Amino acid sequence: MARRLDELQKQYNSMASDQKRGMMPGRGPGGPGARGRMKGKPKNAKATVLRIMSYLKPYRFRFVLVFFCMFLSTVTSLFGSYMLAPIINRLTLAVKPDADISPSRPEQIADGVIRFFVDPIEALLGSEVLGYVLTAIMILAVIYLVGVLSTYLQARLMLSISLGSVQSIRNDLFCRLQKLSVRYYDSHPTGELMSRFTNDIDNIDVMLNNSLTSLVSGVITLIGTFIFMITTNWVLTLITVVFVPLFIFLGGMIGKRSSRYYGPQQAALGAVNGYMEETVSGQKVIKVFNHEEECVEEFKLLNNDMRDKQFKAQFWGGVMGPIMGNTSQITYAVTVGVGGALMCTRGLTPGALSVFVGYSRQFAMPINMISQQMATLFAALAGAERVFAVIDAPAEGEAGADPIAFGDKDPADFPKESPTSLRGYVKMEHVDFGYLSDRKILSDISLYAKPGQKIAFVGSTGAGKTTVTNLINRFYDIGAGSITIDGYDIRSLDRAFLRKNVAMVLQDTNLFTGTVRENIRYGRPDATDEEVEEAARLASAHSFIMRLEHGYDTVLTGNGANLSQGQRQLLNIARAAISHAPILVLDEATSSVDTRTERHIEHGMERLMANRTTFVIAHRLSTVRNANAIMVLENGVIIERGDHDTLLAMKGRYYELYTGKKELA
Numbered sequence: 091m092a093r094r095l096d097e098l099q100k101q102y103n104s105m106a107s108d109q110k111r112g113m114m115p116g117r118g119p120g121g122p123g124a125r126g127r128m129k130g131k132p133k134n135a136k137a138t139v140l141r142i143m144s145y146l147k148p149y150r151f152r153f154v155l156v157f158f159c160m161f162l163s164t165v166t167s168l169f170g171s172y173m174l175a176p177i178i179n180r181l182t183l184a185v186k187p188d189a190d191i192s193p194s195r196p197e198q199i200a201d202g203v204i205r206f207f208v209d210p211i212e213a214l215l216g217s218e219v220l221g222y223v224l225t226a227i228m229i230l231a232v233i234y235l236v237g238v239l240s241t242y243l244q245a246r247l248m249l250s251i252s253l254g255s256v257q258s259i260r261n262d263l264f265c266r267l268q269k270l271s272v273r274y275y276d277s278h279p280t281g282e283l284m285s286r287f288t289n290d291i292d293n294i295d296v297m298l299n300n301s302l303t304s305l306v307s308g309v310i311t312l313i314g315t316f317i318f319m320i321t322t323n324w325v326l327t328l329i330t331v332v333f334v335p336l337f338i339f340l341g342g343m344i345g346k347r348s349s350r351y352y353g354p355q356q357a358a359l360g361a362v363n364g365y366m367e368e369t370v371s372g373q374k375v376i377k378v379f380n381h382e383e384e385c386v387e388e389f390k391l392l393n394n395d396m397r398d399k400q401f402k403a404q405f406w407g408g409v410m411g412p413i414m415g416n417t418s419q420i421t422y423a424v425t426v427g428v429g430g431a432l433m434c435t436r437g438l439t440p441g442a443l444s445v446f447v448g449y450s451r452q453f454a455m456p457i458n459m460i461s462q463q464m465a466t467l468f469a470a471l472a473g474a475e476r477v478f479a480v481i482d483a484p485a486e487g488e489a490g491a492d493p494i495a496f497g498d499k500d501p502a503d504f505p506k507e508s509p510t511s512l513r514g515y516v517k518m519e520h521v522d523f524g525y526l527s528d529r530k531i532l533s534d535i536s537l538y539a540k541p542g543q544k545i546a547f548v549g550s551t552g553a554g555k556t557t558v559t560n561l562i563n564r565f566y567d568i569g570a571g572s573i574t575i576d577g578y579d580i581r582s583l584d585r586a587f588l589r590k591n592v593a594m595v596l597q598d599t600n601l602f603t604g605t606v607r608e609n610i611r612y613g614r615p616d617a618t619d620e621e622v623e624e625a626a627r628l629a630s631a632h633s634f635i636m637r638l639e640h641g642y643d644t645v646l647t648g649n650g651a652n653l654s655q656g657q658r659q660l661l662n663i664a665r666a667a668i669s670h671a672p673i674l675v676l677d678e679a680t681s682s683v684d685t686r687t688e689r690h691i692e693h694g695m696e697r698l699m700a701n702r703t704t705f706v707i708a709h710r711l712s713t714v715r716n717a718n719a720i721m722v723l724e725n726g727v728i729i730e731r732g733d734h735d736t737l738l739a740m741k742g743r744y745y746e747l748y749t750g751k752k753e754l755a
């Protein structure tokens with residue numbers, strides 16, 4: 091049965107993280123799509139702005155230059171169009187020498203500029219009017235050239251500033267991710283963290299590069315235009331200004347209407363993307379159960395709905411321009427009418443009027459632009475806030491990074507010890523632990539392992555086996571009790587030193603993009619090629635590696651997608667085997683390997699384990715039978731302990747697990 095639309099939307103929206111939103115290409119900074127994509131309001135805009143400014147600090151001189159260029163390009167554009175006024179006046183006088191013309195102050199200045207250069211050209215051409223006009227055109231060309239150059243320079247500089255500062259933010263974010271605790275990753279899904287890198291940082295870039303510059307140049311244009319207008323004619327200026335509130339009102343109204351549909355549009359987009367991602371990654375399962383048609387049906391529902399919502403949202407976004415444009419025609423008409431009257435009665439020059447009409451038309455533009463950019467700006471600030479929240483999250487070991495669930499002591503209180511090496515005598519005493527403060531996972535775990543001993547954990551799924559081993563290398567800090575190695579409380583040891591001494595094969599296999607050799611060497615970067623091979627042999631990986639196309643130089647991609655599950659595990663074992671750590675943890679290290687290979691590995695590893703403390707977790711009991719001690723865990727408690735024979739003789743839980751049957755009577 092295919093699910094209904096509202097059901098689908100609800101399900102896929104709850105999983106639709108921002109990352110999935112990011113899968114859709116943006117629509118450019120100002121477009122409706124972009125505004126929809128950048129939702130949210132910053133909580134503390136001022137602090138965030140200051141924080142961003144601290145990233146801009148190294149570029150402050152360039153910044154000053156950018157502002158200067160912006161100023162220059164705006165002023166040249168304003169003054170350039172003003173040069174038309176004296177030209178028109180001059181031509182009017184040529185046609186109608188007795189015209190009653192009294193130029194305003196800016197017109198006189200512009201006229202003065204032209205006259206300053208006009209003499210030689212006038213003499214050359216022998217015509218006063220032609221000389222004047224030609225000179226003016228040349229001056230105009232120079233002014234616009236300066237304008238173009240400064241715009242170019244400004245764009246280049248701003249790009250280098252924004253990319254540079256975004257690069258630093260990205261670096262800080264990545265560095266912090268390396269330092270965050272496992273606990274942090276537990277509570278922040280991968281998708282969420284990825285969207286900090288993609289959407290949020292992109293938005294900061296867009297903000298610095300586009301919004302900020304258009305905001306500043308908008309303000310400069312607004313002020314500049316106003317000054318030119320008021321010094322030319324205050325009556326006409328008044329008319330233009332009177333219409334401004336109308337523009338703001340209209341813009342606000344349309345903006346509100348369109349933003350009402352952005353939320354639903356976003357939700358629909360999230361659902362479509364979530365659905366897409368799930369079906370792409372789950373393609374095999376879809377085929378296994380013949381769900382293709384149903385998927386298409388469900389997708390069509392979602393896709394249809396998205397189109398409807400996008401239409402509503404983007405319609406209002408698109409209608410904004412024409413409405414504003416047409417409204418500005420009203421100002422235009424009134425200005426021309428009143429201007430004409432002023433020209434006839436008050437000696438307003440024809441040049442001033444024509445320039446003024448142009449100004450009054452573009453006066454509304456910066457206002458529009460500013461109101462549009464504000465939304466983008468706030469959304470980008472909200473994104474920046476989320477990025478800084480990750481950067482500010484406490485690193486492993488810092489206060490607040492690992493709130494102790496049942497805490498009795500703060501890890502920071504332990505006196506720091508710095509032994510040069512460890513032998514691997516591990517002792518746990520009355521250890522309690524919980525991932526969340528209200529649910530205890532481990533209770534009163536006590537055990538010891540001497541160097542060279544092999545301790546096995548068995549127990550049903552979810553009993554807490556992985557959890558115990560995650561405490562040894564301080565992925566998590568314990569709530570109560572103590573864990574010591576060679577008598578040192580692990581909380582007194584340097585984290586990096588501790589982890590160097592505990593080699594682990596984690597339950598989830600993970601390989602990085604790179605050659606097989608590099609992946610094995612990950613366990614000890616200074617290992618020689620011979621040592622890499624030796625480790626691979628120990629892990630029974632050598633023979634299959636040799637059968638790969640390029641042997642040890644075969645490049646693995648996508649977490650070793652070109653290998654079998656068991657082969658991936660063998661490489662994980664080799665990676666741990668190459669390390670010189672005195673403590674070795676193998677968590678279901680051979681669960682996907684056939685029993686024959688497993689026995690091979692055991693054989694090879696025996697030499698490796700001989701002088702190491704080894705903790706083994708396995709469901710296959712053949713793997714654990716030769717351990718010095720076997721701990722049977724159930725619901726976070728050690729319910730039985732002893733060696734294989736003792737435990738079998740006890741006919742308890744271990745016997746049950748091992749023989750697969752309960753002892754009757």
Ligand SMILES: Nc1ncnc2c1ncn2[C@@H]1O[C@H](COP(=O)(O)OP(=O)(O)OP(=O)(O)O)[C@@H](O)[C@H]1O
Pocket residue numbers: 276525526531549550551552553554555556557558597
């Ligand atoms: N990161 C976590 N956050 C919260 N609870 C967790 C977390 N990891 C494990 N748990 C819970 O802790 C309990 C013990 O999990 P653990 O992974 O230690 O089991 P396990 O014995 O290794 O099981 P398996 O044999 O399936 O690997 C489970 O009930 C599980 O739900």
Ligand SMILES: [Mg+2]
Pocket residue numbers: 555556557597677
């Ligand atoms: Mg486990």
